[in-house]
Structure formats: C-alpha cells, structure tokens
Amino acid sequence: MTDLLAGLGRRSLDFFERLGRGHLFLLRVLASVPGLVRRPGLVVKQVWSTGVQSLIIIVISGAFVGMVLGLQGYNTLVTFGAEESLGLVVAKSLLRELGPVVSALLFAGRAGTALTAEIGFMKATEQLSAMEMMAVDPLRRIVAPRFVAAIIAMPLLAAIFTAVGVLGGYFCGVGLLGVDDGSFWSQMQAKVLLMEDVVNGVVIKGVVFGAVISWIAVFEGYDAVPTSEGVSAATTRTVVHSSLAVLGLDFVLTGLMFN
Amino acid sequence: MAITSDPTQSETLVRIRNLHFRRGRRAIFDGIDLDIPRGRITAILGPSGTGKTTLLRLIGAQIAPTQGTVEVDGRDVHRLPLDELYEQRKRIGMLFQSGALLTDLSLFENVAFPLREHMRLPESMIRSLVLMKLEMVGLRGARDLYPRELSGGMARRAALARAIALDPMMIMYDEPFSGQDPISMGILVRLIKTLNDTLGITSVLVSHDVAETCTIADYIYVLSGAKIVGAGTPQELQAEHSPTVRQFMSGMPDGPLPFHYPGKAYLDDLLEAPR
Ligand SMILES: Nc1ncnc2c1ncn2[C@@H]1O[C@H](COP(=O)(O)OP(=O)(O)OP(=O)(O)O)[C@@H](O)[C@H]1O
Ligand SMILES: [Mg+2]
Numbered sequence: 001m002t003d004l005l006a007g008l009g010r011r012s013l014d015f016f017e018r019l020g021r022g023h024l025f026l027l028r029v030l031a032s033v034p035g036l037v038r039r040p041g042l043v044v045k046q047v048w049s050t051g052v053q054s055l056i057i058i059v060i061s062g063a064f065v066g067m068v069l070g071l072q073g074y075n076t077l078v079t080f081g082a083e084e085s086l087g088l089v090v091a092k093s094l095l096r097e098l099g100p101v102v103s104a105l106l107f108a109g110r111a112g113t114a115l116t117a118e119i120g121f122m123k124a125t126e127q128l129s130a131m132e133m134m135a136v137d138p139l140r141r142i143v144a145p146r147f148v149a150a151i152i153a154m155p156l157l158a159a160i161f162t163a164v165g166v167l168g169g170y171f172c173g174v175g176l177l178g179v180d181d182g183s184f185w186s187q188m189q190a191k192v193l194l195m196e197d198v199v200n201g202v203v204i205k206g207v208v209f210g211a212v213i214s215w216i217a218v219f220e221g222y223d224a225v226p227t228s229e230g231v232s233a234a235t236t237r238t239v240v241h242s243s244l245a246v247l248g249l250d251f252v253l254t255g256l257m258f259n
Numbered sequence: 260m261a262i263t264s265d266p267t268q269s270e271t272l273v274r275i276r277n278l279h280f281r282r283g284r285r286a287i288f289d290g291i292d293l294d295i296p297r298g299r300i301t302a303i304l305g306p307s308g309t310g311k312t313t314l315l316r317l318i319g320a321q322i323a324p325t326q327g328t329v330e331v332d333g334r335d336v337h338r339l340p341l342d343e344l345y346e347q348r349k350r351i352g353m354l355f356q357s358g359a360l361l362t363d364l365s366l367f368e369n370v371a372f373p374l375r376e377h378m379r380l381p382e383s384m385i386r387s388l389v390l391m392k393l394e395m396v397g398l399r400g401a402r403d404l405y406p407r408e409l410s411g412g413m414a415r416r417a418a419l420a421r422a423i424a425l426d427p428m429m430i431m432y433d434e435p436f437s438g439q440d441p442i443s444m445g446i447l448v449r450l451i452k453t454l455n456d457t458l459g460i461t462s463v464l465v466s467h468d469v470a471e472t473c474t475i476a477d478y479i480y481v482l483s484g485a486k487i488v489g490a491g492t493p494q495e496l497q498a499e500h501s502p503t504v505r506q507f508m509s510g511m512p513d514g515p516l517p518f519h520y521p522g523k524a525y526l527d528d529l530l531e532a533p534r
Contacts, residue, residue, distance in 0.1 A: 121362075122361075122362075125357070125359065125362065126355055126357055126359040127359055127360075127361050127362065129321060129355070129359065130353075130355055130359035130360075130361075130418075131361075132319075132321060132348070133319050133321065133348060133351070133353040133355075134348070134349075134372070134373045134376070134421075134425075135345040135346070135347075135348035135349040135373075135376075135377065136372075136373070136376045136377075137345065141376070
C-alpha cells in the first residue's frame, strides 16, 4: 500500500517536473525565435520539408474524408428533402472541425514524429553537443526554425485538407448521387462566413494545433534519453501527447468559438 | 612564440583549481589542479573511464563542476554570461571522440558549417578555406561523401578539419589516434605538431596511447581514480618511480591501477543467487 502511494507520488512528481521543464524549454525556444528574422532561409527550408513530408497523406485523407461526408450528409439530408444543402454541410464541417483536427492528427503522426526523431538522434550522436562547442546554439539553429515552421505549415495543410475534402464531397454528392451542381456551390457560397468559419476553424485552430504539436515534438526530441530506446520512446510520446492535446484543445476552442 | 612572449597575457591558458565533479554518487574528479600552458601540447593520459572526456567537457563549459573553477584565458568559463561563453567557444576547437559530424551534411558542408555560421564570407573564399582544411587531413577527394559513408578513422579526421576551420587558439583532441592506421596516425601526429608549432595553437590531447603521446606532448598529466597521479614531461614520467605511473606508462596489467569498473568482489558476484 505504501509502495503504491510512494509510486504514485513519484510518478506525479516526475510528471510535474517534466511539465515544468517543458514550459521552461518553450520559453527558451520563444526567446530564440526573434533571431530567426535574420535567417528566414532556415524557416523556409523547414516549412518546405515538413509541408512536403505531410502533403501526400493530407491530400489523400482529405479526399476520403470529404467523400465520406458527401455520402453520409446526403443520406441524412435527403430524408428532409434538403440535399441541396450538401455543399454547405460538407464545407462547414470540414472548415470548423474535421479539416483542422484530422490534419493535425495526421501532422502529429507524420511530421511531429519525424521532428522528435531527428532532434533526438542529433542529441544521441552528440551533434547538438558538437554544435554547442562550435558556438552555434542548437536551440537557435535547429529547434527554433523547426518550431516556427510547423506553426506555419499546419494551417496551410489544414486549408489544403479542407479544399480537397470539399472537392471529395462534390465528387460524391454531385458526381455520384446527383445533387444539383449549382445549389451545391451557391448554398456554400451564401452561408459560409469568412470570420466565423474560415478564420476560426482553419486559421486559428490550425495555428494553435501547429504550435502545440511542434512544441511537444521538439521538446520530446531535445529531452530524449540519448539512446535508441530513448528516442523511440520519445517519438511515441509525441504522437500520444500531441493527439490528446489536439482533441482536448479542439473541444475547448469549439466551446469558446461557436457558443 | 609571439603569443607567449606577450607580457599582457599569462603563460597559462587554462587554469583548473580544486575541481570536483560527480556523476550520481560516483566522484569523477576529486579536487584536481591542472594548468595548460599557452602554445604547448599538453596531454592528458589515463585509463578508460577515468573522466578524460568529462574533463574536456568541463573546460568547454558544457557541464558544470560541483565545486572548483575552470579558467580559460583568465576567465572562469562557468561564470561567463552565455553570449561571452559562445564568443569564447569560437576560439576553441574540439575534436569529439565520436567525430560528431552533422549527418545531414556532406563532408564539405560539415567543415564549412562553422564558417557559414560565424562569418560572412564569399562562397569562393569558403571553398578555398574548406579545401585547405580537408587537404590537411587528407580528405579533399572525399568532400562530397556523407558521414555515413566514412570509416571511423576518416570521420575523426574530418571532424578535425572542422575543429580547425575557425583557426582556434586552442584545440582539444579527444582520442585523435584511435582507429587510425600507422600512416594516418603519423600524419595526424605531424599535423598536431605543425598546428602547434607554426600557428602557436594550444593543444590539449586526450589519449590512452602512451607511446604516440610521448612523442609529441610537451607536458603530460596522468589521471586515475579521480585524482592526478602524475605530471611531468614525457622524460620525467618515464623515469618516474610511482607504481601507478609506471604501470600506466608501461601498460602492465597488475598494479595499483584497476582495470575493472568499481564493484563488489568477483567471487561474491558469482555466488550471489539471482533474485
Ligand atoms: N552521461 C553520463 N551519465 C552517467 N555517467 C557518465 C556519463 N558520462 C560518463 N559517465 C561516467 O563518467 C566516467 C568518465 O567518463 P569519460 O567519458 O569522461 O571517460 P574517459 O576517460 O573519456 O574514457 P575513455 O578513455 O574510455 O573515453 C565513466 O566512468 C562513465 O561511467
Ligand atoms: Mg573519452
């Protein structure tokens, strides 16, 4: 019994200690972000590589999610004779929820893990140490550009996911099920709001999710135990923690935005 | 040498006083005093696992001592503000035991890395500087290879080229000779000597290769059991009577220096029932 309590105590201490370290780390990363103004090339290169890494999986998943939305939406709407609103339903659900959330989950699995593994490997092979000794701060040179790049790439990927998803819904609804082409688009155009749907959904959620995922990913990599086992454990933690964080935050953000 | 005769600068570049450092409960250093003179080759010898690499990391201020001071060029590196520490590090080259090349960059880019990070130089200049350093270590032809395509010895030489890229005032070599064949060993020994003689670069050489070290070092410290057990010129050490130093210098298995990591007696370990 005392063992159990002691174990529980130790685990919660560990947890809070890590949480504290994570926040301190975030502060240090944020402090080195302004320095990137002088070297935008570093960020652009990372946006390019993280973006391209995740692009294929984002496009394919976006298409399928949109197609499923088309099918399910049609089934429900047709019972009310409201299948002309299919475009609106597909677009709103993608913009507000599915676009940012699903692409964030995919992004965590694809780019987040790659980020953790890369930084963890660099630590394990003393590359970060070597940089320090060459008077190059790894936080500035390696971590900060990756952190910022993920924040930029995430809303872009969410936007691509959403756009492809709408096309997927169009393909199913108009192409396969015979919804009227004109009303699919016109309903969407009339009822989708720039601030309410696009900015709140894809932009704000995309940026917030991107920030959380890249924070978790770079911290796990930088904090990894410098062995192959340590790096693999850190990679796993990145997926688990960032997925949970995305879903939890989505609930909070939706609550704040749409109610 | 021009640098050593400058009256404003003292003879000693690195001054270590009463250095204590522990890993967990194990004391790696237990009150060490050590001076590294400017413009000379100082070797640090000692059995595997005594803390030679750790000592270099303490000098580079990558880890902090539990007690004591490390002064480089008259300033305590562990009390320097971060930006001054980074300025200091630009003037110190370090050759890592593992090489620690950046795996995503080619050999050329690895050597160019510190130049690109710290100086605004035209590409043609970077190119000639990098090729010059690579030529010194015999790897100019391998400049387009990636670290994964190099052997251990080649990687170490490449790392050496990178360590001298910024023309530092001091270079710390962590086991430069291991994994080298007799020819590249000879070249490395000569290279270290040349860098030292012609450019007046202070060299700190960590090794357990007694014979090679004795041929180039001006002064040698022998580390063992968290203490300095011997110090002197190669000749002095070879004539030294202390059993520890004699054992190490001649490589005898029996003597006061333990080959084993500290632990309980072998027999007890064998007899102990597994839990
Ligand atoms: N990160 C670490 N955590 C715990 N102990 C460590 C760590 N790094 C080194 N040690 C311990 O510190 C001691 C000194 O290590 P160090 O690498 O400095 O030895 P060394 O003299 O360079 O040995 P070698 O000649 O084999 O390279 C070793 O006994 C090792 O067990
Ligand atoms: Mg070592």
